[in-house]
Amino acid sequence: MTHQQGKANFVAGFWRLADPKISLASMVSIFIGTCAATASGSIDFVWLAVTVIGIFAIEVAKNASGEIFDFDSGADLEIAPEDRSPFSGGKRVLVDGLLTRKQTICIAAVSYLTGAALGFAIVLWKQPSVFWFGFAGIICAFFYQAPPLKFSYRGFGELAVAISYGPLICCGTYLVQRGKVDIEPVLLSIPLGLLIATFLWVDEFPDCPSDAKAGKRTVVVRLGRKRASRVFPVIFAIAFGMLLVLPFFGLPKQVLLGGVAIIPAVAAALRVWKNPEKTAKIIPAQKQTLLAFVLYALGTGAGFLLS
Numbered sequence: 311m312t313h314q315q316g317k318a319n320f321v322a323g324f325w326r327l328a329d330p331k332i333s334l335a336s337m338v339s340i341f342i343g344t345c346a347a348t349a350s351g352s353i354d355f356v357w358l359a360v361t362v363i364g365i366f367a368i369e370v371a372k373n374a375s376g377e378i379f380d381f382d383s384g385a386d387l388e389i390a391p392e393d394r395s396p397f398s399g400g401k402r403v404l405v406d407g408l409l410t411r412k413q414t415i416c417i418a419a420v421s422y423l424t425g426a427a428l429g430f431a432i433v434l435w436k437q438p439s440v441f442w443f444g445f446a447g448i449i450c451a452f453f454y455q456a457p458p459l460k461f462s463y464r465g466f467g468e469l470a471v472a473i474s475y476g477p478l479i480c481c482g483t484y485l486v487q488r489g490k491v492d493i494e495p496v497l498l499s500i501p502l503g504l505l506i507a508t509f510l511w512v513d514e515f516p517d518c519p520s521d522a523k524a525g526k527r528t529v530v531v532r533l534g535r536k537r538a539s540r541v542f543p544v545i546f547a548i549a550f551g552m553l554l555v556l557p558f559f560g561l562p563k564q565v566l567l568g569g570v571a572i573i574p575a576v577a578a579a580l581r582v583w584k585n586p587e588k589t590a591k592i593i594p595a596q597k598q599t600l601l602a603f604v605l606y607a608l609g610t611g612a613g614f615l616l617s
Contacts, residue, residue, distance in 0.1 A: 476503015
């Protein structure tokens, strides 16, 4: 391989790990936390920028470290060509030879250190209490695939994602701005966490055979794809049921604008119900599930601002 080819591969590999679309889940959680914070004061955009960059760095780090552990377990190697999807199966930077093991480890280390450093800056000069949110976030990110906890391998990955991308990021963002955590961001973030967990859930369908061979016991592997397809709409129902009762807890009725997300959610649920074992049929449902949590965040956040 020439130096030019190596450089091109590194850029392509790093882009797979840092592609902005991979951070949609964390960014919409930050968006809701920021919108909720506007209700009781102005936004400090400098510290908001530090928050965004820090969380993005942890996202890149999580993807890089996860590549190492999923490659070693064989989870990424066992995926059949017909089960490959743009939304699942890992970033495949090692499988496709875009990055070396050493390069991937370096990207993970530098990104974790960057995220931690920005987090400590917030702790030291803005809000000390955010330390525990950042600490929990890094634990969830690294041990999502890493031993000894291996959340995703032990059937706790979905819960870790719901907590991290729901209350943890949303309320942490709010805490940086307001210096406390009120009930509004907590209540808004729980349905969001559930909707983002459904995105992970549907992404596990194409990976189910390879995950099972690698000993990655996700909930979809444990249930089997058919039974998991029956639980999938139940999670949506719980999330939207919680959205409907938010005004009874003092939130403005405008947050119900987030209910527009039910349109792609129903479409995704029907598609997965009918075709739980065909990846080609699942891919559109992955797109619809992603759209559902984005629309929920935009709708509830905008509703909060309009109120």
